[in-house]
Amino acid sequence: MKEILREIGMIARALDSISNIEFKELELTKGQYLYLVRICENPGIIQEKLAEMIKVDRTTAARAIQKLEQQGLIEKKNDGINKKNKGLFPTDKGEQIYPFLKREGDHSNQVALSGLSTDEIETVFNLLQKIRKNVEVDWNHVKKGNKREY
Template sequence: MTEILRELGTIARALDSISSVEFKDLKLSKGQYLYLVRIYEQPGIILEELANYLKVDKTTASRAIKKLVANGLIERRTQLDNKKNKPLFVTKKGAQLYPMLRAEHNYSEQTALRHLTTKQQVQLQQLLQQVRRNIEKDWEIVKKGQKRNY
């Protein structure tokens, strides 16, 4: 039996723990940096799209957004033609954090991929994208309240 998912989980938890410690001074609690980065990179994204992108439920995303709004890092804007969906944007204060968040990401990625050839890195990315696509199917099923058949 392979232990690929355990390895991926360990990597994800380690990087999340590192980020939580390093971003504590920025008043970004666990995982909030992910939301800030995605909103910066996709200005105007709506909550549902963001939740789907990060593979979290809307309630979890909504809580994180509420905290980021309260800290003045992002803002919701009301559209005249659609008052239900409020696009999300990074504030000036939030935008000032992006270079550091991006630098941390780049450093972590370089560290993780150290000693892998360019060809291996491309192959790893392709394989992980396929794994993600495979899991997304089940995520969609479970998100809709159904059970997986195993």
């Protein structure tokens, strides 16, 4: 069987490494930029939904969100309906950084897909969505404290 997940992992680590180097001047590291981008794209998102979107546990998300708050890039605001939920919003400083993060993401996407036809890009996208959905089943299972059977 082809080692598809190894390839995906290598791609993800390479892109993460590039981003950590390029975003160092912004003092964004270890994937914090992912949180800021998602918050800018989904203002008011709650921490639990953000963690689920990025596929990390709540503790990891809480640490990253806390650091972004300390850096003045995001802020928590009370949800008007449910007082327990605090929405996450970019600050003006976070909004100013977002276009740079977006350009980097668009550039990385363009580089990764160079040489592929429109049909190939569509196929890759659809196949990766299927793979993600398959993995999400195990992720949700394990996240609830269960073990996978090999």
